[in-house]
Each structure stands twice: as C-alpha cells, then as structure tokens.
Amino acid sequence: MTKGNINVSVENIFPLIKKFLYSDHEIFLRELISNATDATLKLKHLTSIGEAQVEYGNPKIEVKIDKENKTLHIIDQGLGMTAEEVEKYINQVAFSGAEEFLEKYKDSAKDSGIIGHFGLGFYSAFMVASEVEIITKSYKDAPAVRWVCDGSPEFSLEEVDKTERGTEIILHISDDSTEFLEEYRIKELLTKYNKFMPVPIKFGTKTETIPLPEGAAEEAKPETVEVDNIINNPTPAWTKAPSELNEEDYKNFYHELYPMQFEEPLFNIHLNVDYPFNLTGILYFPKLGNNINIEKDKIQLYQNQVFVTDEVKGIVPDFLMLLRGVIDSPDIPLNVSRSYLQADGAVKKISSYITKKVADKMVSLINANREDYEQKWNDIKVVIEYGMISEEKFYEKSDKFALYPSTEGKSYLWEELMDKIKANQTDKDGNTVILYASNKDEQHAYIQTALDKGYEVLLLDSPIVPHLIQKLETTKEKIQFARVDADHINNLIKKDEPIIAKLTDGEKETLKKEVETAVNDSKFTVQLEDLDSQDTPFMITQPEFMRRMKDMQATGGGGGMFGMGAFPEMYNLVVNSNSELASEILKTENTEEKNAKIAYALDLAKLSQNLLKGKELTDFIAKSFSKLK
Structure with a gap:
C-alpha cells in the first residue's frame, strides 16, 4: 500500500480561478471591496481593544478608474499588510485572513462585522485583470511593499515608498473586460453589491452648495464646493435597534431599497435575533390585492451588509416571497460564490423564526388597531392565506389574526x-x-x-x-x-319551518320530465325544489365538489395535480316548483310554446351565471328585442 499527498499545481489552479471561480465576473468588485471593508473593521476592532496604537480616524474606501492606463483602483485605509503577511495571505490560495482573525479574536470580535470565510475572494480579480498589483503599508512599524502578479504562478514582492496606512489594489483590466473601465458600470455594481457596506465608499466627487448664513447681503451668492461622492449608506435601518426608528424612518428605508416604488408599504416587521443564530432585517408588506403573480425575488439577502442575492428561496418561507425587504445573517452557509444556499439545519431554523415573527406581528397589529387591520386586509390576505395553507406553525396561530x-x-x-x-x-x-x-x-x-x-x-x-x-x-x-x-x-x-309545496308529487314528476325534454343538454341535471321565494323560477348551480375541484385545478391543485385532466362542465338546473312559471309550464298545452318558455327561462338563468355566450347570446338578445315589439 502506498500513501502520499495529492499535489495541487498552481499552474492548474490559476486558469480555473480565472474562468470558473464565480459564475458572474462582476463579483470581483464585491469581493475586493469586502476585503477592504474587513481590513478597515479589523483595524477598528484592534484600536478599540488597545492592540493597535494608531488613530483610527474616519476611514473610507475609494474606487477610482484610470481609463488612460486601463486600470481600476480599490484603496482602503485599513490595517494594511507587512511583507510577511502578503506572503501568508496572498501567496497561499484560499487562506482566509478574516477567518483566522475571527478565530484569534473570537470573543472580542464576534460583533465586529468582519465578513470572513472567503479566502478565494481576492483571486476573483484575475477574472477581469491581466495583472494585479497590491501596494500596502501595515499599521505596524514595517516597510510598505508592492506585490505584482500576472496570473501565472510567478509574482514579485518588493519594498516601496508609501507613507499612508492601508492597501491599494490596482487591476490592469484585460481587453475582454473593458466594460469595467466605464463609470456607469462600476457605479451600477457599487450600487448593487455595496449599497449598505459598513464603511463609506467614495466614487468620484460631487458639487455641493453651502447655504448662505442668516443676514447675508442680497447680492451674495452661495458658494459651491467639491466633496467626496459617497455612494453607500453605512448604517442602514436594519442595523439599528427598533427603538431608534420611527415609522417615517422605515418608509424612507423602503424607498431607499426600492426607489421606483411609489406606493407606501402597509407595515413592516423588524427582525433581530442573536440566538440560536444571528439574523437582522426588515420585511415590508406591499399592497398585493388578489395578485399572486407579482414579481418575486424582492427580498435582498446580505451577509454583514454585503449584498449576496435576491433569490432567497429556502431562507424565507414560500408564502413570504411576495414581501419585500432585507435579511442579513452571517450564519447562512454559502458556497464560494455566495450564489447558492446550502440546505442545512441553520437555514431551516431561520425560516421557522421568520414565520413565527410574522405571525406574532399579525397578532400585535390586529390587537393594536383592529379597524386599521381590517382596512388593510384585502392587500395582505393572499400572503396570510398562502401561509395558512403552506406553513403548519403559521396556520396554528392564524385563528388570532386571519x-x-x-x-x-x-x-x-x-x-x-x-x-x-x-x-x-x-x-x-x-x-x-x-x-x-x-x-x-x-x-x-x-x-x-x-x-x-x-x-x-x-x-x-x-x-x-x-x-x-x-x-x-x-x-x-x-x-x-x-x-x-x-x-x-x-x-x-x-x-325549522318546512316550506309548503304548491305542486303534488305527480305534478312535480311531470314538470321535471318536460323541462328535461326541452333542455336536452347532458351538462344540466334538472332538480325540482320547493323554494319559499317566487322571484327565481330557474336557477343554475354547480355541484360544490366539482366546482371546487375546477377552482383548485385553475390555481395549481385539484385534478391537474393528479393527472386527471380537465373537469367536465356540469351544472344543476334548479326549477322552483313553487314559482308561477312552474305552474304556467304545466298549464301550457302547446308543446312549442311550452318549450319556448322553458328555453327562455334557461337562457335567463345562464345569463345570470355568465354562461350565455357566442351565438346563444346573440340569439337571446334578438329574441328579447322581438318580445319588446
């Protein structure tokens, strides 16, 4: 028997990373900014516990495009790296510095917001760049260094002059990825993936007007200045405690998430749990009415404020997929691309918690203001009824709010x-x-x-x-x-009181046969009933079971579910044997006249059920006009 170690060749790994690391090449920017965020938040933590003897200040991350040199720059003011750390964290593929940091400081850093777990993230840069540079200076007393690699197993590492703490990543964009040198494209990606990152992100500058002080002369003109264009909101509503927010804050955040949605949400549910898993977020009930076909995938999934996906099936119960909002959890297991969820116990617990939280919210809403809840019912009932059908725990509580x-x-x-x-x-x-x-x-x-x-x-x-x-x-x-x-x-x-019949049993039998003969349609089963009202001589009903199965088939269940095909059209023609028309039919001796009365009464019954269509409807209208003449 021979034993040994499998040797993974770097020559083989780099082409695979370049081509297959992520399904969407645009992810590279999210990964690099996540790394910059981690570097910044690590420094914040180390300064807070006294381990880093530097001024933290107000650091930001900057993204710059240099079209002339075909480069994209990501610059942070975080803790930087020494030459030894570059060797350790950059030259060892898939070694996650964030994960090691969290393990080392697991007690004090658990709430630091560091993303972690994604050691391959840096290498996503090679999906769009022919060459990558790192220029970095550590917060420690060590020389700055420059690392360069063109995607081959070879790299260079040398000391350089850099006085400011932090790291600059320079991507030399490949000829097949020049879209990432366009300002609109980078802005689109920053807005999509980094809109709520916890560190301010600068992308260019913008002009702001300084208001004039009180008492300024009429001819005075306000001054304009160039300021950093910060494209993200580092402290979105879901990162705050519910006690810090009012209804206006929740509505403003809704419109920040969905700037093209002009209708106000009906209400929100603030999620905040730290045991047995970590989860924060805000869910919104939009106005739904009876529409179950509205656009789904409106709930956004974040991990420590980094956008992951809006395909949240598995985390959010199916019936809540019609809602909108944000869920943020570091405990949701993701694969290396952060694109697909792993089916495991943590996800199921999160789904169960969200279900319970929504049910509790419904109870509190109806108890707090029943009248307001009733007014909103038509816009939320589809979600509630769907939940009652699909989630047993939700159904068990539904008597209190459905x-x-x-x-x-x-x-x-x-x-x-x-x-x-x-x-x-x-x-x-x-x-x-x-x-x-x-x-x-x-x-x-x-x-x-x-x-x-x-x-x-x-x-x-x-x-x-x-x-x-x-x-x-x-x-x-x-x-x-x-x-x-x-x-x-x-x-x-x-x-309690039986209805007195006006016809004998024999007369009823005769009437039934005459109506059946005149109707002569297998879709209709003629029934005689002694009704206590004269207003409706003929009435069309449908067997409750058959009608319900057809309704279920139309909404994805019933017959179609079991391969039974379409249900046949079947109706009951209920003849009111206590009506004057019933007596008239029996008295009419002329067969043609009798059949005409029955046919006309049937047409009226069909019309009331929207069953009179096409030629039948045209003939009926002509017949009615003829009677007027």
Missing part, C-alpha cells in the same frame, strides 16, 4: 364567525355550513337570497380560497363550506 369578511362589510375572526353562525347554519348531519361568495357582483342574486333567509355570507375572493377551504374543512371539526351559487342552500341548511 379575517373572514362578510358580503355586508363585517369581518370575523374564526371564533367570532362560529359564534355568529353555528346556531343558524347547520345541515342535516350537524355540520356548521359556511356560505361564501367569490364574486359579489356576479353572485349578487344568490347572496341576496341567502341574506333574505337570515344567513351570513362571507366574501372569500382570493385565488387560493379553494385550497384554504380544503385546509379548514380537514382541520376544523364539523365544518362545511358551500358557495352561494353551488348546490342550493335549501339542501344544505336545516330550517
């Missing part, structure tokens, strides 16, 4: 709804029947019929209601939902 609005403008929590309807809305099996409408205008006649009988009708109109209903029916005891235009409520609700 609203069930009625067609009459009232809103109920679950227990309030049960108290309202349990005594009056039960079926023959003792189930509490919850009547609801999905479209107040289209189902107006059915709603009115139910209201006339003293029933409560909910208005559940979001696109995921079929799934929510199924969830509620399977978890709540003896509950049944029925849409007002489904199988008629007289079959579902047990009434």
Whole structure:
C-alpha cells in the first residue's frame, strides 16, 4: 500500500480561478471591496481593544478608474499588510485572513462585522485583470511593499515608498473586460453589491452648495464646493435597534431599497435575533390585492451588509416571497460564490423564526388597531392565506389574526364567525355550513337570497380560497363550506319551518320530465325544489365538489395535480316548483310554446351565471328585442 499527498499545481489552479471561480465576473468588485471593508473593521476592532496604537480616524474606501492606463483602483485605509503577511495571505490560495482573525479574536470580535470565510475572494480579480498589483503599508512599524502578479504562478514582492496606512489594489483590466473601465458600470455594481457596506465608499466627487448664513447681503451668492461622492449608506435601518426608528424612518428605508416604488408599504416587521443564530432585517408588506403573480425575488439577502442575492428561496418561507425587504445573517452557509444556499439545519431554523415573527406581528397589529387591520386586509390576505395553507406553525396561530369578511362589510375572526353562525347554519348531519361568495357582483342574486333567509355570507375572493377551504374543512371539526351559487342552500341548511309545496308529487314528476325534454343538454341535471321565494323560477348551480375541484385545478391543485385532466362542465338546473312559471309550464298545452318558455327561462338563468355566450347570446338578445315589439 502506498500513501502520499495529492499535489495541487498552481499552474492548474490559476486558469480555473480565472474562468470558473464565480459564475458572474462582476463579483470581483464585491469581493475586493469586502476585503477592504474587513481590513478597515479589523483595524477598528484592534484600536478599540488597545492592540493597535494608531488613530483610527474616519476611514473610507475609494474606487477610482484610470481609463488612460486601463486600470481600476480599490484603496482602503485599513490595517494594511507587512511583507510577511502578503506572503501568508496572498501567496497561499484560499487562506482566509478574516477567518483566522475571527478565530484569534473570537470573543472580542464576534460583533465586529468582519465578513470572513472567503479566502478565494481576492483571486476573483484575475477574472477581469491581466495583472494585479497590491501596494500596502501595515499599521505596524514595517516597510510598505508592492506585490505584482500576472496570473501565472510567478509574482514579485518588493519594498516601496508609501507613507499612508492601508492597501491599494490596482487591476490592469484585460481587453475582454473593458466594460469595467466605464463609470456607469462600476457605479451600477457599487450600487448593487455595496449599497449598505459598513464603511463609506467614495466614487468620484460631487458639487455641493453651502447655504448662505442668516443676514447675508442680497447680492451674495452661495458658494459651491467639491466633496467626496459617497455612494453607500453605512448604517442602514436594519442595523439599528427598533427603538431608534420611527415609522417615517422605515418608509424612507423602503424607498431607499426600492426607489421606483411609489406606493407606501402597509407595515413592516423588524427582525433581530442573536440566538440560536444571528439574523437582522426588515420585511415590508406591499399592497398585493388578489395578485399572486407579482414579481418575486424582492427580498435582498446580505451577509454583514454585503449584498449576496435576491433569490432567497429556502431562507424565507414560500408564502413570504411576495414581501419585500432585507435579511442579513452571517450564519447562512454559502458556497464560494455566495450564489447558492446550502440546505442545512441553520437555514431551516431561520425560516421557522421568520414565520413565527410574522405571525406574532399579525397578532400585535390586529390587537393594536383592529379597524386599521381590517382596512388593510384585502392587500395582505393572499400572503396570510398562502401561509395558512403552506406553513403548519403559521396556520396554528392564524385563528388570532386571519379575517373572514362578510358580503355586508363585517369581518370575523374564526371564533367570532362560529359564534355568529353555528346556531343558524347547520345541515342535516350537524355540520356548521359556511356560505361564501367569490364574486359579489356576479353572485349578487344568490347572496341576496341567502341574506333574505337570515344567513351570513362571507366574501372569500382570493385565488387560493379553494385550497384554504380544503385546509379548514380537514382541520376544523364539523365544518362545511358551500358557495352561494353551488348546490342550493335549501339542501344544505336545516330550517325549522318546512316550506309548503304548491305542486303534488305527480305534478312535480311531470314538470321535471318536460323541462328535461326541452333542455336536452347532458351538462344540466334538472332538480325540482320547493323554494319559499317566487322571484327565481330557474336557477343554475354547480355541484360544490366539482366546482371546487375546477377552482383548485385553475390555481395549481385539484385534478391537474393528479393527472386527471380537465373537469367536465356540469351544472344543476334548479326549477322552483313553487314559482308561477312552474305552474304556467304545466298549464301550457302547446308543446312549442311550452318549450319556448322553458328555453327562455334557461337562457335567463345562464345569463345570470355568465354562461350565455357566442351565438346563444346573440340569439337571446334578438329574441328579447322581438318580445319588446
């Protein structure tokens, strides 16, 4: 048996780094600025504990373009490096100085904001540069040095004259990467990745006007000066304690995140936890209405204020992907490119925490101001209902904040709804029947019929209601939902006083056969009911099960989920045997006239359900005008 060490050749590593280290070459700027930030924050920590006997001052990071020489410069005023440290941290591929620093100072530096873990970050420079220089001077009493490498295994290291503490990285941009010598491109990347870095980042200068002092002469002109153009906000709202912020601060930060969003967010949730993991952030509820197809990927993931991605699936529960905001956590495990999340226990704990935090926030909002919460319900209900369906822990708390609005403008929590309807809305099996409408205008006649009988009708109109209903029916005891235009409520609700029938059983049987013959359509099943209202002689309903399965199929569940294909069109034609029309049909001896009455009544019923279309609708309109004549 032979044992040994695998020898990784540097000649082989550099081409791989240059080509494959990151999927997006633009990441190089984020990595180099992250390194500069680390160098600055390390110095801040060392000065705070007295280990670095230097003045920290107000350091910044500067990014400069030199088009003439085809170079890009990243300059920091951090702790710099000695020649020995350059040898250790730069010449040893994948050795992370930040990680070593955190290990050495793990007790005192845990909250220093140092990014760490990314030893390959510096080498991303070779993806866009044919040659890279480092000019650096340590905060220690040591000579400044210059390191140069052209991407081959060879490098040079020499002493140079540099008096100011810190490091300058000079990228000699390759011919195939000249886009990174354009000001607009660098500004775009700085805004994307470094907008909230904890150290000020200078990119060029800008002109500012100094206001005139009080009492200045009328002819005096305000002075203009050139100042540093700082492109980032080093102290974004999520890095502050909630007690330091007011509602205006949260709204301003929302517009800083989304400058093209002109609508105000409905409310926010401030995340702040340090055990059993570290997580900060702010989530915002935008106005959603019934739209579940709005643009997702609006929540931004940061790691110690460094932008990572806006693809947060796995960290944020699916139902909250419709929200906006920021999540920042050093504990989220990422691969070397920081582009894809690893599925592990830490991520699941973070997801569970966010779910709990949102549920708690909903409870506090409805308890603090019920009226305001009810007014916002239509804009947040899709998120809440989606959460009830998809997250069990969220569903378990939902009775305290999920609203069930009625067609009459009232809103109920679950227990309030049960108290309202349990005594009056039960079926023959003792189930509490919850009547609801999905479209107040289209189902107006059915709603009115139910209201006339003293029933409560909910208005559940979001696109995921079929799934929510199924969830509620399977978890709540003896509950049944029925849409007002489904199988008629007289079959579902047990009434104390029976309705007196106007027709004998024989007359009903005759009427049923005559209507079936005249309709002659397999989509319609004719049913006779003794209704206590004369207003509706013919009514079209749909079997509750079939209608619900079609609704679920339309929103991604139901039949389509199980490969059953499209559900057939099936309807009930409910004939009110107590109506005057029923009696007229029986009395009419002329078959053609009888069939015409039935056909016209059917057309009216179809029209009320938006089922009369195309040629049928054209013929009906012509027939109606003819009757007017």
